[in-house]
Amino acid sequence: MTLFRLPAKALYGAPLLLVLLLLASSCGQQAQRDAEAAQQTLTEAPAPEPELQYGLPVDSFRLLAGAVQRNEFLADILLPHGVDYAAIDRIARDRDIFDVRRMRAGQPYALMLGADSSARHFVYEENKVDYVVWTFAGGDSVQVERGSKPVEIVQRQVAGVIEGSMYQTLIDAGAPALLANRLADIYAWSIDFYRIQAGDRFRVLYTEKLVDGESVGIDSIQAASFRFRGMEFLAFHYDQDSLGSYYDENGHSLQKAFLQAPLNYTRISSRFSRRRFHPVQKRYKAHLGTDYAAPTGTPIRSTGDGVVVAAGYTRGNGNYVKIRHNSVYTTQYLHMSRFASGMRSGKAVRQGEVIGYVGATGLATGPHLCYRFWKNGEQVDPFQEELPPAFPISEEHKAAYQQRIEQLKKRLEAIPYPEAQTAEPQLAAMGG
Numbered sequence: 001m002t003l004f005r006l007p008a009k010a011l012y013g014a015p016l017l018l019v020l021l022l023l024a025s026s027c028g029q030q031a032q033r034d035a036e037a038a039q040q041t042l043t044e045a046p047a048p049e050p051e052l053q054y055g056l057p058v059d060s061f062r063l064l065a066g067a068v069q070r071n072e073f074l075a076d077i078l079l080p081h082g083v084d085y086a087a088i089d090r091i092a093r094d095r096d097i098f099d100v101r102r103m104r105a106g107q108p109y110a111l112m113l114g115a116d117s118s119a120r121h122f123v124y125e126e127n128k129v130d131y132v133v134w135t136f137a138g139g140d141s142v143q144v145e146r147g148s149k150p151v152e153i154v155q156r157q158v159a160g161v162i163e164g165s166m167y168q169t170l171i172d173a174g175a176p177a178l179l180a181n182r183l184a185d186i187y188a189w190s191i192d193f194y195r196i197q198a199g200d201r202f203r204v205l206y207t208e209k210l211v212d213g214e215s216v217g218i219d220s221i222q223a224a225s226f227r228f229r230g231m232e233f234l235a236f237h238y239d240q241d242s243l244g245s246y247y248d249e250n251g252h253s254l255q256k257a258f259l260q261a262p263l264n265y266t267r268i269s270s271r272f273s274r275r276r277f278h279p280v281q282k283r284y285k286a287h288l289g290t291d292y293a294a295p296t297g298t299p300i301r302s303t304g305d306g307v308v309v310a311a312g313y314t315r316g317n318g319n320y321v322k323i324r325h326n327s328v329y330t331t332q333y334l335h336m337s338r339f340a341s342g343m344r345s346g347k348a349v350r351q352g353e354v355i356g357y358v359g360a361t362g363l364a365t366g367p368h369l370c371y372r373f374w375k376n377g378e379q380v381d382p383f384q385e386e387l388p389p390a391f392p393i394s395e396e397h398k399a400a401y402q403q404r405i406e407q408l409k410k411r412l413e414a415i416p417y418p419e420a421q422t423a424e425p426q427l428a429a430m431g432g
């Protein structure tokens with residue numbers, strides 16, 4: 001280490017020592033060692049600049065930090081610190097910027113007290129990034145504004161060899177467990193995450209969001225390789241005409257598009273809604289599907305390749321078919337007048353294959369198809385889902401894409417697998 005690497009803050013903090021160090025550094029090896037020893041003391045010197053917290057010069061106040069307790073009201077927090085009822089009432093009534101009824105127990109807050117021990121600022125942390133600051137300017141005058149902490153994006157990499165679950169493997173490797181969900185989405189059409197086995201392995205290049213040095217989530221996955229049952233699956237993120245998606249090493253999309261609709265329909269009679277008036281049951285309930293009005297007998301097609309997991313009858317659904325496309329997506333088709341021949345659990349179907357015919361069986365006022373769509377076990381509106389594009393890298397992007405993935409491939413291959421777990425997949429599988 002040389003003197004030039006001393007942080008500027010530390011230099012300003014101790015000008016006299018600095019002069020001594022500069023003198024010492026020109027006097028041989030012993031002096032060098034002294035300088036290094038002194039440098040350690042130097043770097044620990046207090047910073048002269050005001051420290052900002054929530055955008056406020058925190059060292060001009062006395063800072064009290066806590067967390068909202070169960071059944072604790074705003075008045076409980078503020079009254080003991082010189083904020084009067086009139087000001088508290090204003091905060092509670094002014095809901096434009098933040099509605100204090102949304103304060104939750106367990107969330108951190110801070111009070112910044114002036115020389116007279118009364119609160120100058122009250123800060124409530126809505127989540128790990130966003131906060132609200134109330135500033136007391138005397139009397140019942142209160143200003144309120146929102147702020148957010150600086151989010152730092154850091155580059156990360158992880159490699160793992162599956163022993164138990166994907167989650168546990170990620171945790172053991174020091175990566176966020178939620179990376180598993182992101183990988184499941186990327187590889188939805190190529191890897192069945194319910195069938196991964198001991199010895200399967202992966203490498204991932206990703207970025208993580210940090211606030212105050214603490215992780216607040218995954219930013220994005222740039223590239224991944226996954227060895228699943230002896231086959232290698234590569235995934236590279238690429239923005240093509242401002243649409244980001246994942247592609248393999250040949251520029252083919254890892255996603256397959258669903259058909260826009262499972263039938264030729266006359267109109268959409270009801271859209272996906274968390275709350276709608278049910279025409280048969282005469283009450284408000286969620287309608288977690290899309291209703292397509294169409295004449296009885298209209299062919300219904302599977303919107304994607306998959307396997308039939310149910311073909312049967314219930315009082316509500318009537319005749320219905322449920323198809324699992326992969327570990328992420330499942331679709332269901334209700335109120336059929338009849339099934340296509342051979343429709344039973346376990347049958348493989350292709351995208352566009354006829355699986356049944358429109359009817360009004362079950363709870364239905366007239367002939368229509370109710371189409372339901374699951375993503376990761378939760379019913380969602382396929383029209384609201386950002387289903388990535390399924391087209392390949394275009395000719396004009398090909399050169400840039402190849403250049404980019406060459407670099408990413410090298411970086412992926414350089415990520416070491418955890419020691420002690422580098423046994424070949426076959427051996428690991430035999431042992432387990």
Ligand SMILES: [Zn+2]
Pocket residue numbers: 270287289290291369370371
């Ligand atoms: Zn419906």
